Amino acid sequence: MSAPDLVVRGARVVDGTGLPSYSADIAVRDGRVMQVGRVDERGNVELDADGAVVAPGFVDIHTHYDAQLHWEPTASPSSWHGVTTVITGNCGFSLFPARSEDVPWLLQMLSRVEGMPADTLAAGATFTGGGCADFAANLGAPGLGVNVGLQVGHSAVRRYVLGNAAVERAATDAEIGEMVELVRAAMREGAVGFTSSQLDMHVTHDGKPVPSNLAAPDELVALAGALSDFAGGAIEFISRTNLEGHSADDRALMLEMCAVSGKPMNISPLHPLPTQPDAWRSGMEFAEAAHQAGARIYPQSSTQQLQVFFALADTFLFDEMPAFRDTLTLPADERTRRLADPVVRDAMRAQWADTSNRAVVFRWEAIKVARADEHPDWVGRRVPELQALLGSADELDAFLDASLAEDLKLVFTLAGAPGRSSRAATAQIVAHPLTLPGSSDAGAHLSSYCGVDYTTRLLTEYVPDPVPLEAAVARLSSIPAALYDLRDRGVIRPGAAADLVVWDPARLAVGPTRWVEDFPARGGRFVVDAEGYLALVVNGEVVRRDGADTGARPGAVLRPGA
Numbered sequence: 001m002s003a004p005d006l007v008v009r010g011a012r013v014v015d016g017t018g019l020p021s022y023s024a025d026i027a028v029r030d031g032r033v034m035q036v037g038r039v040d041e042r043g044n045v046e047l048d049a050d051g052a053v054v055a056p057g058f059v060d061i062h063t064h065y066d067a068q069l070h071w072e073p074t075a076s077p078s079s080w081h082g083v084t085t086v087i088t089g090n091c092g093f094s095l096f097p098a099r100s101e102d103v104p105w106l107l108q109m110l111s112r113v114e115g116m117p118a119d120t121l122a123a124g125a126t127f128t129g130g131g132c133a134d135f136a137a138n139l140g141a142p143g144l145g146v147n148v149g150l151q152v153g154h155s156a157v158r159r160y161v162l163g164n165a166a167v168e169r170a171a172t173d174a175e176i177g178e179m180v181e182l183v184r185a186a187m188r189e190g191a192v193g194f195t196s197s198q199l200d201m202h203v204t205h206d207g208k209p210v211p212s213n214l215a216a217p218d219e220l221v222a223l224a225g226a227l228s229d230f231a232g233g234a235i236e237f238i239s240r241t242n243l244e245g246h247s248a249d250d251r252a253l254m255l256e257m258c259a260v261s262g263k264p265m266n267i268s269p270l271h272p273l274p275t276q277p278d279a280w281r282s283g284m285e286f287a288e289a290a291h292q293a294g295a296r297i298y299p300q301s302s303t304q305q306l307q308v309f310f311a312l313a314d315t316f317l318f319d320e321m322p323a324f325r326d327t328l329t330l331p332a333d334e335r336t337r338r339l340a341d342p343v344v345r346d347a348m349r350a351q352w353a354d355t356s357n358r359a360v361v362f363r364w365e366a367i368k369v370a371r372a373d374e375h376p377d378w379v380g381r382r383v384p385e386l387q388a389l390l391g392s393a394d395e396l397d398a399f400l401d402a403s404l405a406e407d408l409k410l411v412f413t414l415a416g417a418p419g420r421s422s423r424a425a426t427a428q429i430v431a432h433p434l435t436l437p438g439s440s441d442a443g444a445h446l447s448s449y450c451g452v453d454y455t456t457r458l459l460t461e462y463v464p465d466p467v468p469l470e471a472a473v474a475r476l477s478s479i480p481a482a483l484y485d486l487r488d489r490g491v492i493r494p495g496a497a498a499d500l501v502v503w504d505p506a507r508l509a510v511g512p513t514r515w516v517e518d519f520p521a522r523g524g525r526f527v528v529d530a531e532g533y534l535a536l537v538v539n540g541e542v543v544r545r546d547g548a549d550t551g552a553r554p555g556a557v558l559r560p561g562a
């Protein structure tokens, strides 16, 4: 036998099964783990991991890297935080299936809903239409730094069948039948799941609801049922009423989607919200009741301390208020004119003040300037201070006047750290056996926040209390791999795929959040740094070492069961 391709030597192995950790060497050949124990032979590549922890690479179940992977195949910054497999197409927003003439529309919708610069997507995305296999082939051709599991999104499927009517009306039985066939085709071609969402907040670039929001329950049930013939497959879904813990109708809908498909479903994250600090309990009770009834419904947990940034030029944060939404989705010139119009401002003022039936409520004192290219002295000032500085009549005027002075590119941040009660609630959510670490939204909301640090925060802030290290690693690796039927991934054992992450437990930390402009068409994004990760191995090749990309591109598009 030839020498191993790689030996990870002397690490503390947390193997992903939940077994207590142990010390061992790991030998790798041909992309697979060949031995775990004592390895005497030298590898062609040796990783000295004395004092370090080695675990299966993490599987991020909630990403929106569908576009980014076209020009940035390492899925940064997720890979900086130990992720070796990303699941894409969440919330209904895959780019396939697509007629070639619809690709720009899907990219613009993605840009608006998931907060990515439209110019960047137009310049960087090379997909020209087709189904799951076409998308996978195009993505994989230049080489990938991570593995990717593709989900097929409801909004893309609906656009394909209904065209422009997808954003206007319910589907007929015949149209639902066509959509079911498209979901089946995607699954046959290797999709790992089906996704949808029905948030009122999701509005397309032309101010219409996203296609999936127009779907009646029978359409969602039929599309979920399309998965029943397949051995693998999972569903991701965000209900219309997720923030208040799901209405009775939405609960019944989700249970039925699970029943007809026989598949697991991961659902929107549970957050202790400042405005509704206990609403998450109701979502948890639903998951517990579903579990009692035998369904597999798993809410995501989130450990990130999200610092939200936004600019009026491209934010979706205010889309719950029609006066904001209808104005901010207009073409640039008209938008500028209307934002200065006192009548429009009066409507905005009234809706801002009426907080009933709103998921997100803002306080002017909590909004402060984070970046101002032309007025650097505004940075750090809260809206009431801006009002005094600009002599505006009230806070709304100050907010809009300041934004208009920088062509709506003035960047604000929402101030205020989570308090102790929120930490206690998050710890309960994170430790609950029915939750899945997730909700990174990686690749999305690029100018608002960066949530890829959930892995590192789980390991540094919630381990060992309330979650033991072995359990935390299983939740980041073998459990999501099992959910998506990615066999022989998420565990370290002979024969398993060699996706590994190695870190120094003494140095592991979340680094600063930074703004970088490294995307096509000078697109920018927030990234969160990581410290203490020593190596990342994908399919047996070292893709990151000591915090730097090695240039290796061994990633693959994974199919369920493979």
Ligand SMILES: [Zn+2]
Pocket: 062, 064, 090, 091, 441
């Ligand atoms: Zn999402």
